Amino acid sequence: MSAATLRARFERWLFRLSKDEAAPVRLNYRRVFVLPTRSGLFWAVGVLVMLVGAINYNLGAAYIFVFLLAGVGNAAILHTFRNLVDLEVSALYNEPVFAGQLAQVRVSLHNPRKDARHGIRLSLEGSQAVAADVPGGESCTVSLPVPARQRGWLVPNRITLETHFPIGLIRAWSYAHPRNLRVLVYPQPEQPPQALPAEQPAGEAGGHARSARAGDDFAGLRPWRRGDTPRQMAWKAVARGSNPVSKLFESSGTARLWLSWAELPGRLDTEARLSRLTRWCLDAHASGREFGLTLPDLEIEAGSGAQHLEHCLRALALHGLEGEA
Known part of the structure; x- marks a missing residue:
């Protein structure tokens, strides 16, 4: 068994992934993960260094500043997590395209809570991320461009949803694969075109x-x-x-x-x-x-x-x- 297959199975178990999940796919708290970004790591190292300095020189003002920065970091974790959790993801009908064109995979995001969601980034494997804001209690549609390389059904592996809101110290992310996430790809029309055949009797x-x-x-x-x-x-x-x-x-x-x-x-x-x-x-x-x-x-x-x-x-x-x- 290849390493890629083992990794795919581990990710399906870890992130509870499955093909064609019943729509809408709700990103509950068990499906959302958080880790510090590069900026978040520098932030944590800086706070730790200042804490060592405050302890070494026994500076009361330094303690206050260190605890203030640590509190901001903890608040960032909570707000970043809440910015993504409980979003509902559904696949929409996608217009067919011809092979060689750029397919647009349309996804609906619904926000069941009253507070707005900001800076939600969606991406598919092999495509650029697209950012969206979802007002409280409303839905929005996001189109994800994907190259259509061959005819048939284009079925993306999964949607990656992530956010760094509000201050970029924490990355929260999740995966979803709602049912009917696919695009029909027609064969590429011949170039240069050949003349049409002659008409034949109706018989x-x-x-x-x-x-x-x-x-x-x-x-x-x-x-x-x-x-x-x-x-x-x-x-x-x-x-x-x-x-x-x-x-x-x-x-x-x-x-x-x-x-x-x-x-x-x-x-x-x-x-x-x-x-x-x-x-x-x-x-x-x-x-x-x-x-x-x-x-x-x-x-x-x-x-x-x-x-x-x-x-x-x-x-x-x-x-x-x-x-x-």
Whole structure:
């Protein structure tokens, strides 16, 4: 077992961390930890040195000054701790982004107490910290930027919350991983864009003969293509000794654009195919055309509009990723 794994397990036990904690995650007193900052250590050393001097020279005024500074340090511990404890953390819906862009992970902070919280810093692994103030009895939304390097669900490990308020001598911190803390990342659109494929008759879907439906008319035969189902095969023609052919049906609809995985060049790998299909979906939507999408394990009927585009991009983002939804 690696050192990183042991450290992760120790931190989960020490900080009581778990994936997908029920929202809101409340930072109770058992989850908030405090340690002195560098300034706090210098402060403590300075107070100790002055205490030694006061004892050595038996100076009453020095004793008063030392105890005053020590009291300020103790008060800082209490106020810094109270500035973070009992905050409630929830994950919000995050807008999908394309791979290579900067995702914004939105988090809600709720302050159930009357006193305001100041200088709360939130950060994710690999991102810069963002500071926020939360008024008493209110909530605020914080957006944490995270690089989206690959398609699929971007799930940050945990949120780190910390504060040095009020005078920077003490650091109080805690961790949280609220449920649904994730961002959907679409495949990166291909650059430079390739021209859209030609529109196909309504009776074809992604270059394959479509099974007959109510109201469809038989339009003829065409050579069999990989992906055609046995029901689409023209078995009588095959029995007469001809090459494998498939039945082609047409509806009364107009020609539509079909974006098919199977019709892409064989030299393209999986990610390159998804990248090109993503670009084509965006271009077809921008031109206002109806389009459908066929993947090895999924077919999306032709349609248009923002919801249809989102459906297609989501299918491309999660293609081939087990356990994703």
